Amino acid sequence: MFGIHDLGLFMISGLLLNMAPGPDSLLIVTRSAAQGWRAGSAAALGIGSGTLIHIIAAALGLSAILATSATAFSVVKYIGAIYLLYIGIGLLLSKSAAVTSVDDVVLAPLSLRRIYVQGFLTNVFNPKVAIFFLAFVPQFISPQAENKALAFILLGCIFNLNGMLWCHLLAVTSAMASQRLQASRAVSQWLNRLIGALFISFGIKLALVDR
Template sequence: MLGIHDLALFVVSGLLLNLAPGPDSLLVMTRSATQGWRAGSSAALGIAGGTCVHILAAALGLSALLATSATAFTVVKLVGAAYLLYLGMSLLLKKPAQATPLAAPDTAATCDYRRVFLQGFLTNALNPKVALFFLAFVPQFIAPDAADKTLAFLLLGSIFNINSLLWCLLLAFTIAFARDRLRPGPTIGCWLNRAIGGLFVALGIKLALAQRS
């Protein structure tokens, strides 16, 4: 079909890759733990939107610019790293009184889901490693003599994105369910913010130091 081969292997490989922890899953877990499943789902949808940008860019050949141009890669990398550092520092510097209690009943009413969606979108869209991943991974499952390689790429990318979205939504519901069961207080919420903020800072530094591969 469209020159696509080993579709089952592609799906399984994509699912296994989605299980690996990274900025996307970390953001979903953070929002789900502190603001509930709706916020986690909003972050997941934003991440899916960012992935669509990478899929379209790779299918149209724009992502190849990141693979061949050191300047373009560095600019996108530093912008993405700066955003991750911003997210991390905002959590680290949040005062205990500002920390969202993990069991707050009015969290859903005060959450800005559009802002959470945008965070998910930018976290993914500003990561050049995602663009390079699609360039390296997806073509392996498209035959060299495929009639329409662009359409095949878009189809495989969409399958990968749907699987990723389902995993992130499952993660959001699972973390939110655990939060509602355990009902930890604001002190634990504060330390959770600091721990996850530190991880975002570490991921931002790692991205800033990343090299094209």
């Protein structure tokens, strides 16, 4: 159908790739642990929206510009790196706020809308996602397909759906684990710093990546 082949393999591979740890999943875990599964789901929806932008751009050939233009790739890369560094530094400098007692603490709460935007920007300004779709998805489209763009979008949406299922599961399980683990103020503060350091490392890694 639409020139797509090995759909089962594509779905399994896509799910495994979505489960690989990265800044997207880290953002979901962080927000779910701090504000509950709704916050994690808001981050996941933002990430899914960013992925959809990459899918459409790749299908229209816009992502090919990132693959062939060093300037375009560098601009998007550095914007994404700066944003990851911004999140990481914010976590490093954040102070935990008491909620139910002196010992029960969370990150300073954000609106669901702002969390959604965080997820969207974290994903959409990562040029590696665009390059990934250009490299991965065409392997499952027949060279004889009549409408390759339509087949690309369909496969991309399937990939995104798998990713959303995993991301929402991650949000729920992270929120449940956070409720069971009542961290002390000191532990929570160090956890924020650790996660902030991870975001900074992702930002530095993105800034140093080559096309």
